[in-house]
Amino acid sequence: MRISNLGGRLALLTDTGAVDVEKASAGQFGADPTAVYAKWDEFVAWARSADLPAGTSYDDADLGAPVPEPAQIFAIGLNYRDHAVESGLDFPAEPPVFTKFRTSLAGPVGDLELPTDTVDWEAELVVVIGRAARDVSAENAWDHVAGLTVGQDFSERTRQLVPPAPQFSLGKSFPGFSPIGPAVVTLDEFADPADLEISCTVDGETMQHGRTSELIFSIPVLIERLSAVLPLLPGDLIFTGTPSGVGGGRSPKRFLRVGEEIVTRIEGIGELRQKCVPGKRHTTAFA
Template sequence: MRIANLAGRLTLLTQTGAVDVEKASEGRFGSDPTAVYGQWEDFTAWAAAADLPAGTAYDDTDLQTVVPEPAQIFAIGLNYREHAIESGLDFPVEPPVFTKFRTSLAGPVGDLELPTDTVDWESELVVVIGRTARNVAVDDAWDYVAGLTVGQDFSERTRQLVAPAPQFSLGKSFPGFSPVGPALVTLDEFDDPADLEITATIDGDVVQHSRTSGLIFSIPVLIERLSAVLPLLPGDLIFTGTPSGVGGGMTPPRFLRAGEEIVTSIEGIGELRQRCVPGQPYTTATA
């Protein structure tokens, strides 16, 4: 099953096109793309058995972020060995966790405003939580996952790495820095949800290419470690980390430029497409 946010409305994407959930369910489920995760078991049972109407054509530019109002967004750093190496850091013994603020969320297709000349890319598999998870064991963790989607953890490296105290969450939360989509794909759609090809290109040139089986901390381990500290809530997002190939790890460093298009794709899910445009300049305060 492929679930999307089409022009602000909860939508199923079928082989025949887009099906509006509120209309197809005759009001049993509302149009809110976030609220459905609080009814996840009922919703998936209905969708699996429903005699859905034929879908309608849609423009992918009308797709918006899959979960527009998650209660929590978790992001994991250094979760591929090659990325830790290119960052010049040791492999972590616990998942490094930060957040991306909700106002940075964006749809799968659109413009990315560049506030500086040091904006980097980080292609990521994103997990959407389907029911409240607290103290979940690794072996049970997949039962708490609604599905998977594609994300970009765009990062303004100057702000992120400012001394003496780095500001990961702020540096990664400028408007549009967290595109997610094009759809949430439920686990039954994958042969192996733990082993998916992930790729990023800039103007057609491959800059990142890996498989999600290369995660240091797997999705079940991330759910176990996070839920041991706090509850994971329906609709929460987990950005699981990026493979090697980020611009800051290149010699010399290479960052995004206005006019470039970055495309992020994950096997079985789809792709994000962002066209880089000049943004409002960002400057730090001076003493």
């Protein structure tokens, strides 16, 4: 099942096109793309038994963030060994956690406004929580996952790394810095949801390529560690980390430029496409 946000309305993407959930369910489920996760079990039961109508054609540009208003967004740093190495840091003993504010969320296709000359890319697998999780063991963690989607953790490196106290959450939360999509794909669609190919290209040049099985802290372990501290709520997002190949890890460093297109792909889910355009310039010193 592929769950999307089409023009602000909850839709299923099928082989025949997009199916509006509110209309197909005769109002049993509303149009809000985020609210459905609070009724996850009921929704899955309906979707698997419903005689869905033929879908209608749609433009990828009309797809929004499939979960536009999560209560919480968690992001994990240094969760691939090769990325920790390129960052010059030790492998973490615990998952480094920060947040991306939800006003930074965007759909899978669109413009990325560059506020400075030091904006970097980070391809990420994003987990969507489907059932509330508190003190959940890794063994049972997949039971709390609604599905997976593609994400980009765009990062303004100057703001992120400003001394003496880095500002990870602010540096990664400019408008449009958290595109996700094109859909939330349920776990039954994957042969192995823990081992997916992930890549990122800039103007056709491969910058990142890896597999999600290379995570230091697996999805079940992330859910276990996070839910030991606080409740994970239906619709919450977890950006699980990025493989090596980011611009800030290169020598010389390489950041995004106006006119470039970033394509982020994950096997079995789809792709994001962002075109870099001029943004409001931030001239105030980050200090």
